[in-house]
Amino acid sequence: MKRVSILLFCIIIVFAFPLPSAGREAVFKTSFNSGDIPSIDQSLVSDFIGIQLADEMTVGLFRQDEITGAIEPGMATDWELSEDRLLIRMNLLKDVPWVRYDAESGAVEEVKNCDGGVRTVTAHDFVYGIERTLRPDTASPYAFLVNQVVSGAAAYHSGETTDFTTVGVKAVDNSTLEIRFTESGEFNLSILSMWMMHAMPSWIIDGDTCTEGLGERWTEAETYQGYGPFTLKEWVHDSNLTLIRNPFWPGTDSVPEPKLDEVQYALIGDVMALSEYESGNMDYAVIPAGDYDRITTDPLYADHLVFQPTSIGTEWLAYNSLLAPTDDVRVRLALSYAVDKDAIVQAVRAGVSAPYFVNPGVSGAPKLEVYPDLGIMYDPEKAKALLAEYCEEKGITPSEIEIIYAYSTSDQNKLRAEAVQSMWEKTLGIKVSLQNSEWAVFKVERKEGLANVYRSSWVQDYMDANNFTADVFLCPGGGYQEILDWPSLGCTDLSNPNYIRYADTIRTAGKESDPGKRAELYAAAEEILLIDEAILNPLSWNYAYVLMNPAITAPESATGYQRWEKWEKAGE
Template identity: 30%
Template sequence: MKTNQKVLGAAICAAMLSLVGCEKASEPKVTAEPKDKTPAQTETTTKENVKLAEVQELVRGNGTEPASLDPHKTEGVPESNVIRELLEGLVNQDGDGNLVPGVAESWETEDNLTFVFHLRKDAKWSNGDALTAHDFEYSFKRAVDPKTAAPYSWYLEMTTMVNAAAIINGEKDASELAVKALDDYTLEIKLEQALPYFVAMTSHTTLKPVHRATVEKFGDKWTLPANFVGNGAYKVAEWVVNEKIVMERNENYWDNDSTVINKVTYLPIENQVTDMNRFLAGEIDMTYEMANEHFKRMQKEQPDSLKVTPYLCSYYYGFNNKKAPFDDVRVRKALSYAIDREAVAKFIVGKGELPAYNFAHQKVAGLQVDTPDYATWSQNERNAKAAELLAEVGYGKDKPLEFTLLYNTSENHKKIAIAVASMWQKTLGVKVNLENQEWKTFLDNRRNGNYDVTRAGWCGDYNEASTFLSLMQSNNGNNDQFYNSPAYDGFMNAAMTAVDDAVRGDNYRQAEAQLAQDMPLAPIYHYVNARLVKPTVGGYPMNNAEDKIYTKDLYIIAK
């Protein structure tokens, strides 16, 4: 998933648990109280044995204004953070990244090709309508329908749902997607290829359900607060564009009795220093990320508030492979080699990020990669090779390469862009024009190829190598680098059809080697997640590698 401005890389733990077949997992962390009494009115929780604050409200920084609240119209992390509160899919994750039941109480498969989900009978929409398997059938078919123009429709193709690819390519009607409500509470999904991690993929934003009657009545305006009907723990109360999104508890949510926080507010704060200062002033409870230059100070001054957790994301610069001179691999390699990743990771971001020489996060479950040759060189050797390659193309001091580096508005991204541009200028004499754009415009221009070189980040949608490597396949709708390699596609297709884990892993290894050879993008570092969280926020997940935070699992502790 595309990142807006997450602060960055380190060791990932917590592989997915129980990917196929599930016994009913333990219920949320705060024990339900009698229905005539909300948890916020009780004095303690049985798990933490802490006194709860009288006011159960949470304010979060969210980086930027969401492009949409329609799960089939979004592709970024800021949007998913909000949608996770408003809509619930078949499965959720707990604080360690393990799968737990969502709308589906249980599921089973005998061959990893046909999956049957059994939905809970007490699930409802926020307007009181019953939530059924027919809602999921409608929603999945809407997501894959070309008429919807979902930026993440390719994700359904990656699940290998039967006919998904043909529907996306306009060869079949969306009604032919192999998702079927066998009855109101039984959903069957058939795949073309056996995927043992398919259930984990269903926790993704694009596979959240939408309320058909509301969508069909209001069209694109169905996400306005007055119209929104969701099935999550919260419902939209107020949305002031570029100011705040306020959500209140959904009394019709199936597990509302176990929810503690009554109201959550998301603020679109793009400047990390502003985010931090508002936290220090007591105006917000949780920042979106940390301002890099203040990290060490916060370690000393706010040790109880600073949270550094694993994060399954990669930070990179993408080259426009269909635009000269970036259609020449020598130019791409020269620019990539001249980036001092060690310096960026240690001094520019400096929170434990890992320098990256391959695309997929190096701690993704089961990933094995060959160390590319350039990763074994000293930075001086990389710089020398970069200058040599650029000279071969005809660029040098007398004819400097000049281009624009695009990034979305963020002080952290700006600092990295300035540092890398300086490296390029010093090593190669390159002239770099920096351009920042607000999130939605940035995404549109990147998707349409209106750039030379762009900042990019990718967060895993599930803990398996394909969540990263499928992005560079020529048929992937989010392949904003326009990379097209039959060899790479071949490795990925072989990996996705492999029955044996070792064969799949070997093809992933070869796919990474192909990326190092073709350099359609320049990996820079692998993330960690660092943010400020008030010590009074209980239940904060420290081991969820995808940073999936559910406010319904949090609570405010009395001071």
């Protein structure tokens, strides 16, 4: 009752756009296969599904084109860089209202402020969003990227200063925003486009003179406010989530007005999603490995099959270097060489074998045709020799070694884990135990360090090799640093010579403008990760056959992220 009263008192609506009563709604129906969606809060999302949703319900300063990966205008209509490329001034799209869905009226409605005017997105909302992401108590998983590119951000995020005016983010006026960079980088604008730097509604999160702040509870369907081409209509946790078209989004060349009326997510497993697809109740479905041959050879689905990058990402195994026996580099290397990646891809019916980590689809990445011998592939004899050396030193036999492999619950992850388990047990003669948990739980458990191996995945946030290197592994704040604990727990000791070489190499690569030299540097960094330190083993790059309703017309995304505002559904 308290929440309802807040909404009735504080969120006054000036216009409402009910759904049209004539004709069928254009609804895209899809699924998410690993339990509930952890978060849609721009400061807190860190996974593929959360990013996808946040990018459709709000729009960043810039926006990544899903076909080319190029940076296009988002809320920034035009911009100017200083001569030294350290200061950017952006003019923002004007008169874009904040909106919410009202379940009682069945309409998306504009939100009013305390004075009775429509709340529109301003430069101050972007300043607030960035400040909130950088607050130490927000614990934003992607604040580290803001720290890398925005002047003064790291000191504010660490608590060294509480004065946000020392951070290089300034609202010149309601429609003009300035940001000062730490250094000139090839990828600065890409990072400015990301979700954790979007505008956020301070009045509903922290409160104002007429609104009680809800904190992290603001993302529930009853209270969510956004401004993108879609907004949140319904979220029944562990069951379903629905986005609805925002009729107040003005439409731009890069972010047009949506033609779909709704996007509906069923939070179900892949097997059930396929069954729903075959029953005509779903527009998109991943093909589980057990159904792969049946579906791909059935003429009924010939025009439904799409082979695509499910994301520009890498599927990989993260090794726990602080827990025996994976605390020994020889064991980690033995595990890597004992995995037949081609067989894994065949078993799960998805992906292409990945000898190295950085996805070759991003800018600066080494290409297979230029670096055919880079990385690590199947070599069972080398694996046995490494483990034999370790066992001889320890005075044990391989049968006395136990490895715990943990993964997030899904049909495909289970199949992959069982295939790897079989390879390790047969090739190395060790015991391998499998553990699984729902995605939201797994994200917490993998930081506790109780397993030797964690199923892992990295999907591009922006199309540059820096996002597969510095943003993943560097201290402090790399996306997987708290899981790998490399080079040390909590980044307390950075003296590891291999880490120093790795950090220096990728920092140099990030500033290098020559594509050939960049690729050479990133190739050298791969050898440090995969061979010298062996802290991970890349398994595959993300490609797969999926089923898509032929009635859907959509751009072929090369990034894995979709721009639903560009989609159409025929006959609806």
